[in-house]
Amino acid sequence: MSKPKPDKPEQTGLSRRAIIKGALAGSAVAATSLTGPALAGPESVARYFDAVVVGGGLSGLAAALELKRQGKSVLVLEARNRVGGRVFSFNSPGQFQHLTVDGGAEFIGDPQLRMMELAQRYSITPVPTFNQGRNIYYRRAKATTFNAQGPFGAVPIDYGVFQLAIAQEAIRAESKRFPVGKPWLHPKAEYYDQMNFERWIIKHIVSNAARNLMRLFCSSLLSVHPSEVSALFMFHYVAAAGHEDLNGSPEALSNVEARLNGADIGGGQQYILEGGAQQFAWALLQEFLTDYTSKPLGQPRYDTSVLPDFDRNSERYFEYQSGLALQLESPVRKINKDQDSGIFTLQSDRLRVETQQVIVALPPAVIKNIEFNPALPAGRMQLHDRMPMGSIAKAMIYYETPFWKEQGLTGQVISDLSGDSGPIDVIYDNSPQPTADMPNPPGILIGFISGKAMRELDNLTNQVDAEQDGSGDFYQQVRERCINSLVQYFGEDAGADHVLDFALNRWDDEIWSRGGPTGIGTPGVITGFWEQHLREPLNGLYWAGTETADYWAGYMEGAVRAGIRAARETL
Known part of the structure; x- marks a missing residue:
């Protein structure tokens, strides 16, 4: 480790x-x-x-x-x-030191015009985030899968999806009621700014399943519970997920691939960068x-x-x-x-x-x-x-192969952290592409630890040794808990016996960031x-x-x- x-x-x-x-x-x-x-x-x-x-x-x-x-x-x-x-890239640990991974921000997408222009100018290669197969949704201590290319994208269709779609449309409509970047000009700015997003969810969504998905939408983006941010801030965040010729949308903000009026528009998690961000x-x-x-x-x-x-x-x-x-x-x-x-x-x-x-x-x-x-x-x-900043850390778990692909999975997970599934609530496949020098690359999953789960892990630093080189009990416990998360989602193929290495990058204890991914x-x-x-x-x-x-x-x-x-x- x-x-x-x-x-x-x-x-x-x-x-x-x-x-x-x-x-x-x-x-x-x-x-x-x-x-x-x-x-x-x-x-x-x-x-x-x-x-x-x-x-x-x-x-x-x-x-x-x-x-x-x-x-x-x-x-x-x-x-x-x-x-x-x-934005922090580093060489992977152990036998994978030739591979670069991102301990911080890493995704870009077609709607992000400046980043796509810089990628072209500096010859930085965007690699599509792996999105072929089925995603995992973990709810009430049970993992189910759904088609990532289905009609609703990265939304499990069996869990209040129609109520969620109505709520997303309501957010989309509210995000169009002010100039982008100036949410205080919303006609009901005071009302929605005084309302936290959790209250908005409860008011606009009846199904507990759909409410839970909307909470995950918030926490996966900001690493906080929706009770910690205003509804107006979420409208602002959604409005910002576009450009001068494209209205922002919840889909573009949170998805690997998004569609608008039948056309592909890309998404905020569309690409990772070969060689690191x-x-x-x-x-x-x-x-x-x-x-x-x-x-x-x-x-x-x-x-x-x-x-x-x-x-x-x-x-x-x-x-x-x-x-x-x-x-x-x-x-x-x-x-x-x-x-x-x-x-x-x-x-x-x-x-x-x-x-x-x-x-x-x-x-x-x-x-x-x-x-x-x-x-x-x-x-x-x-x-x-x-x-304040959200509470967040990023874990990288290395396997001999991306075994989830053989199971028809994308490697993407969203979880309500029920049962014994904590602390990782969002996962993406970060495996490198095969090359002539590396025809059989390892499988790498990146897992995000956010909000309350991250704060609970922070409390461990007051209880156990937290040596920064990974030798302390703190990182050993975090490693074990992260691997346990993956076992709950992917089964025993993700267990400790199959893990070749592990890395963790914490942002909440970083004095010059004080958390992440952004100020809320x-x-x-x-x-x-x-x-x-x-x-x-x-x-x-x-x-x-x-x-x-x-x-x-x-x-x-x-x-x-x-x-x-x-x-x-x-x-």
Whole structure:
């Protein structure tokens, strides 16, 4: 059993060659090279940039690249020792180290136009999520199967499907009653924002079976119980599952394949990425760093002739660790603004920088770690407290073969966690495609642990050894429980004797994410805070992050869209 260890950066990086400190208007520039040690600690001399991006996830990197295209000098400050944020790919454990898996976000689909464009631009190969056969629905301690290509898609037809279809149509109708990204303009916004989604389910669905499916729809998307989010937030989430020429729908949001008016439109889980989703972060970073020039003097920030060839399947990008275009392991602690000059001073663990524009590309729950002076408006600070993250972990279980395919199964499971089936409630097939070098690839199932089940596992850390290298009792217990989940769903072929390896990636105890997959809209937060504070610029402060997106909020697509939008707001 293995757990992916925190990645450690190389101890080489971009060092400073010269600093020319000038007027506050931005006459100072720093040129860098690829030699020299990493910065040991905070610097006393502030460096000036036209713009600083806080957060090196997809949203922050997309913002930085857009700012670069505007001709601005840009610095990205990232707290982790890697880029990508909630997108994290790693080498599989044990004998499968040649295989890359995603410990975080991994799916894209045709309705996500930005991600499909980036995949094409960066030659990242989308692989269709395996969807041939029957899905498993586990309810009341019993596993049943249903046709994944049936008339209702990933919905078991024997369990209140017609009531569920009516409820989905009601959600679809409500999601069309406001401009995408502006749910506070819904005619009954106050009413639905004060109502949690569980109350909406009970009010609109009579069948317990259909109610249970709608609860799974919510928890599988947000890793929370429907009582924790407002009905209006769910309407917003559904409305966002499209693009400018396609209305969002529950089917596109939750399915591998979705149909609208008889036509295939794809779905949010349509593809996984060969080589892992973190390639998007590495590719955005590489394009950002390539031919990077400062605006005032037009001097290179590094000598491109000594840049190593970029290999997105390695960790060589860490060689940029100490660069003035990107600073890793550099969490921002304070953002101060001089009211007379309008200049921001950002203090991170490694350096101090000055700028006129700051893009904060972090989840609201993480922004509250930063001290702002002057203090942010009360509404903005309260927003950070009212958009918590879901509780989630992702387990990867390895088998010699994808045995479920031989049983006519897709590998996809939805479960109510009844009986002894916990803690995994959603499963997908993540097996690699056969190749000439690997004609018989292993079978890999990814299982999501979310909401209450994840919080119950978290309580184990107070009771047992939780060594991060996988040797502690905590991970042994989680491994056993996860395998037990799979046995309940797939039978003894999924048992411990057949498991070749196991990996677990937790997000709820990750300090720079505080959970996942996204910040949620608790009852009252949209009508109370979003219009004024969610994405509204604040005197040189701009807000990115997938939570602020119009379309596909909570997804990689939303992260990229939000980063580009925030950068364009600086013009």
